[in-house]
Amino acid sequence: MSNARATHLSRRGVLAAGGALGLGAVLAACGDDDAASSGSADGTKAAASSGPWTFKDDRGTTVKLDKAPANIVAFIGVAAALFDYGIEVKGVFGPTKTSDGKADVQAGDLDISKLTILGNEWGQFNIEKYATLTPDVLISTLFDDAGTLWYVPEESKDKILKLAPSVGISVYDRQMPVSLERLYALAESLGADVKAAKVVEAKKKFETAAERLRAAAKAHPDIKVLAGSASQDIFYVSGSNLSIDLEYFKALGVNIVEPSAKVLEASGGWFENLSWENVDKYPADIIIMDDRTSTIQPADITEATWKKLPAVKAGQVIARTPEPILSYDKCTPILDNLAEAIENAKKVA
Template structure:
């Protein structure tokens, strides 16, 4: 994962520096029986799922009160599984207008119909979570056993309330990660053989073939993965994130930074040195936490980059929603960019 969300202290520290809120929540009464039809629960039988930590989550019946990281919830939604609550970037608030619009990581979720337990790094309302009587917590995992957007300071309290599932969001390419989401969705009752899903998978495979063909036709086109903050440009490695790892497998010619951070994710460059790595196409982090290209026009070193001057800068879906439906446009967009790219660096 590139940039301001570096794993370990780097990833978390940068997030905190960008304005993540502290939790500061004390867990109060969390007891009481969960609501539901005991007869139907018994009929459903026991449920279990082995996650990517190697841990087995178990329940007496298929979980219904599900709380998930926003991007994971969006993926489950595409497979036909709905959640009761979410945490992580869910909405972008315009305080002047008093409006909230869905964050890119919310996908097609109706954000007015889910409980938002936290919208920024470090924010997770434990009392609100307990009140949902959760059956299952689901999130991503960028580093072994590190639960994405589950705050360390309240993690123990959170994990006592329900079983948890963590799925890799790094170090495996998109098809493998997609398959794990399919398996989880199926265990939760999704019909993964429905026409909607099989058609989406076929479209994904077609888009992958298109990207492979584009990369093969233009092997000279170099692609740089970037993310911007006020002080630094993060040039990211293609070797760990699921998306770029897959693009690399399909033949895309990536620039690999020479001096990666301790977690092996990115090299931070001052804006004076942003031209250290030349590329024909630049993929820029599309998350709300990153400064977007339109806001970088005032930086002269950015404006002078060959890819910028040529108009060959495209958004990068840095944290993909792992459904076939949402991953297909990612492949198509990069294929189109390479197909249309001119050699400028």
């Protein structure tokens, strides 16, 4: 993981907030020292089951504890997903707070004022503060098949992982429903009431949204969708392979613009980087743009070549969430928004 922030583009460079794409917002370094004390989004709290706790993660590692962990520390997106299931965390790391003190898009419905923020930017992780939380478990996502815990700094990971066992949920080279099911299973093991009406309804809405997107793609097979991400000097075009959202969109029939496999090799299969002069390389009817605060958002792009793109002129640019919060509640709008865009799109490319 140490090369993910190198000046050259690594396989995960486009995914990491603040690295190769870190020419957008400057994030605050850390948060307050208050531990999380909030319940789920609807005010309920999950009750962890008594007795031993065990969970086999996506690295094949089985974590065993005498009881379900009470002091949970998690990557911000994981914490936001667990919150939707009624599971509290004590501390978070990763993009939590924007430079103006507001909640980052990856924080979901979390009240960040009640969270102990161990690190807000890439490479930041306050080990001393982490130790004071007496963590029972650390949870993060996995963006590779090597078991690398997302946003756990490579240079200090040994010290961090000595303090508590870790759990990794993969968001690498699989479709969105698989990762959703894994987070759902983790939440259930931690005491979430997955039979609650709110959770059951959220899952049904996700399934309905998936069918809507499938139908929209089938009805408009000629509508080309390009996944982009903007930095000061580079426009990134993502291929559909490896990313859980794009792989799923393609499986549902969405016509994703695909850079060639050979071109994608330079980034480990993730994306092609284009100069702004060449941003029109791929014809597209809809552009879905990286919504993370580390990237330049469409309204702030001043490049003339961008403004001349047919999809931009037609107003057919919507947000893309490359790091979805893995709850059914948060993933449903992702599918609905794309379905609506395809349903209403004009053929411009």
